[in-house]
Amino acid sequence: MCDQHRFFFEFDRAYTQQLIEKFEASPSHPLKEDVAPPEKGVYALYRAGEIVYAGKALQTTLKRRLAEHTRKISGRRNIKLQEMTCRFLIIDGDWFVRAGEHALIETYKPAWNASGFGSHVPGRGRPGIKRSKWDTDFPPK
Numbered sequence: 001m002c003d004q005h006r007f008f009f010e011f012d013r014a015y016t017q018q019l020i021e022k023f024e025a026s027p028s029h030p031l032k033e034d035v036a037p038p039e040k041g042v043y044a045l046y047r048a049g050e051i052v053y054a055g056k057a058l059q060t061t062l063k064r065r066l067a068e069h070t071r072k073i074s075g076r077r078n079i080k081l082q083e084m085t086c087r088f089l090i091i092d093g094d095w096f097v098r099a100g101e102h103a104l105i106e107t108y109k110p111a112w113n114a115s116g117f118g119s120h121v122p123g124r125g126r127p128g129i130k131r132s133k134w135d136t137d138f139p140p141k
Contacts, residue, residue, distance in 0.1 A: 015096075016103040023089055023104065031084035033070045036062035042100040043088035044110070045069060047079070053112040054104035058097050062088050072117075076138040 023044070029035045031045065038061040045053040057065040066086060074081050091097045105113055116132025 012099070015099055016107065019089070019100050019103050020107055023087060026087050026089060028085045028087050031066065031070055031073070031081060031086045033067040034063065035070075035086060036066050036088050037090065038063045039090045040092070040094075040097050041088055041090040042097060042104055043086055044104055044108070045112070046085045046087070047083050049085075051108045051110050053110050053117055054101060054108060055118065056097050056101035058094060062090070073138075075141055077141055079138050 019042075023042075028046065036043070040057055041062050042054070042056050043062055043066060044051050044055075053069075055065065066088070070081065073079055073084060089100065091100050104110075112134060115134040115137070117134040
């Protein structure tokens with residue numbers, strides 16, 4: 001018997017496709033502290049129209065996480081908050097939030113996801129820890 005008779009449902013591919021469709025159809029907002037509701041979900045930051053960071057709000061809320069990013073960017077040189085926008089989706093269920101973040105990162109490969117931008121970087125500020133690309137490109141004011 002040939003493999004053309006075997007069906008395997010690719011749940012992760014289906015979830016990713018639907019999430020990306022919904023995400024791209026969601027409105028873009030200027031990045032500011034009160035832009036999102038106090039719920040779980042996924043989000044992306046855009047600089048000059050290009051996606052630069054994707055993240056999740058799981059043990060926190062979208063409102064809190066985007067406010068943290070707003071404050072971080074506001075306190076940096078070589079970048080202006082007015083250049084930044086965001087999109088977000090409210091998602092119920094921890095697994096779906098984690099899978100949503102993974103889908104955004106794998107689909108868009110945002111530059112800041114590998115730069116040390118996330119405000120909860122383990123080891124940051126400890127002796128012997130190399131300064132991140134984010135901190136080099138956008139030093140504190």
